[in-house]
Amino acid sequence: MKLFRGSSGPETIAEQGSQKLSRRSSGLGELSRTWESAEALCVLDLGSTSATNIRHFTERGHRIYSEDLLTASTDPELLATDENGVAALDSRKFLADNLVYPAAHFDVVLCWNLPDYLDESLVKPVVGRLWSVLKPGGMLLAFFHTRDAGPDSPCHRFHIIGADTLEMKRIVLRQEARRPPTGAARGVTSTSDGFQLQRVFNNRHIENLFRDFASIKFFLARDNIREVLVVR
Amino acid sequence: MSAATPAPTSGLAQIGKSVFVKGELSGSEDLYVDGQVEGSIALKANSLTVGPNGQVKASVEAKGVIVLGKLEGNIQASERVELRKSAIVTGDITTQRISIEEGAYLKGKVDVHRADVK
Numbered sequence: 001m002k003l004f005r006g007s008s009g010p011e012t013i014a015e016q017g018s019q020k021l022s023r024r025s026s027g028l029g030e031l032s033r034t035w036e037s038a039e040a041l042c043v044l045d046l047g048s049t050s051a052t053n054i055r056h057f058t059e060r061g062h063r064i065y066s067e068d069l070l071t072a073s074t075d076p077e078l079l080a081t082d083e084n085g086v087a088a089l090d091s092r093k094f095l096a097d098n099l100v101y102p103a104a105h106f107d108v109v110l111c112w113n114l115p116d117y118l119d120e121s122l123v124k125p126v127v128g129r130l131w132s133v134l135k136p137g138g139m140l141l142a143f144f145h146t147r148d149a150g151p152d153s154p155c156h157r158f159h160i161i162g163a164d165t166l167e168m169k170r171i172v173l174r175q176e177a178r179r180p181p182t183g184a185a186r187g188v189t190s191t192s193d194g195f196q197l198q199r200v201f202n203n204r205h206i207e208n209l210f211r212d213f214a215s216i217k218f219f220l221a222r223d224n225i226r227e228v229l230v231v232r
Numbered sequence: 233m234s235a236a237t238p239a240p241t242s243g244l245a246q247i248g249k250s251v252f253v254k255g256e257l258s259g260s261e262d263l264y265v266d267g268q269v270e271g272s273i274a275l276k277a278n279s280l281t282v283g284p285n286g287q288v289k290a291s292v293e294a295k296g297v298i299v300l301g302k303l304e305g306n307i308q309a310s311e312r313v314e315l316r317k318s319a320i321v322t323g324d325i326t327t328q329r330i331s332i333e334e335g336a337y338l339k340g341k342v343d344v345h346r347a348d349v350k
Binding site for chain 1: 315330331332333334335336337338339340341342343344
C-alpha cells in the first residue's frame, strides 16, 4: 500500500444553488497521464451518465462505456429475502443484468464514489466483477469518505473538466428511483431524493476489498475523501 | 419543433401513445414515436424522436435521434443524438455528435465519429 498526501479537495463553489463544486483530484491526475499518452483505451464510467466525460474520452480517441450502477441498483426486482428473512438485493440477478462484458475488456474503470453508496450485498460481487473485466495492468479509481464526512454526505455525479479537476454535482434521483434499496428493511437508508452514504470503509476494509488486485495507492484529500487507485 | 420539448407537428409521421408496432419501420420522413415499437427503425435521411411516453425496443438507424422516453437497442445516427433528461437508453450509440442532459440514463458504449473534412 502506498500513501500520498495529495492536494486534492474542493476549491471553488461554482454554482451555490445547484451545489456544483469543483475539486482537484490527485488520483485523476495520475490516471490522466495514462489516457493522455495511450491510444484507443477502453474506459468504463460507472457514475451518472455524463456528456462531459463522454466528450473527454471520445475527443482523445478512446472508447467509453457508460453504466450507472447506483441507479441500476434501485430496480425493485432486485429486492429479495435471504434465508434469515432479511431483505437484501439479489447480487446474482444484479450481475446478470449489469457489468456484462468480456473478461479483460477495459483499461480504465471510473468507480467514483460507488462503493460508499452501493448496497452492502452488492459491493463485493461488483468489485469481483470489475476485477474480471479489467485488463491485467488496468486501473480503477474510487473515492471513499472518511468518518469525518458524516452520514449525510451527499452523493455526487462527477464530470472531468481538467487533467486533475472534477466538477461535482449532487445527484437528485428520478421520482421512480426514490426507493431505498434494502434500507427500508434495515433502517439504514431514509427516504430522500438522493442516495445515502451506506457505510464508511477504513483503510483495512479498502485493502481487503481490493485484495485480488496487484497494487493499491491511497491519496489523502482535504475534504474527508480518500482517493484510491488500484491496478489489476 | 421546440428545442426544449419536442412535440409532433402537423405533417410529421407519428405513432401515438396507444399504438403498438412490431416489425421493421422504414421511411423517408421524420418520425415521432410516443407509443411502443419493437423491431427495427430505419430513417436514413431523417430523424427519429422518441417522445416522453415512447417505449422503443429496436435497433435505430437515422440521421438524428432525440430521446425523451425509453429506448432499448443500438442507435446509429449519421449526424446527432440527443438524450433529454427523462431519457432511458440501453444500447450502444454511434454518432457524429451527442448531447446528454443531466439526469438522462445511458447504459452502453458511445462511439463518436468525426465528420469527414471536405
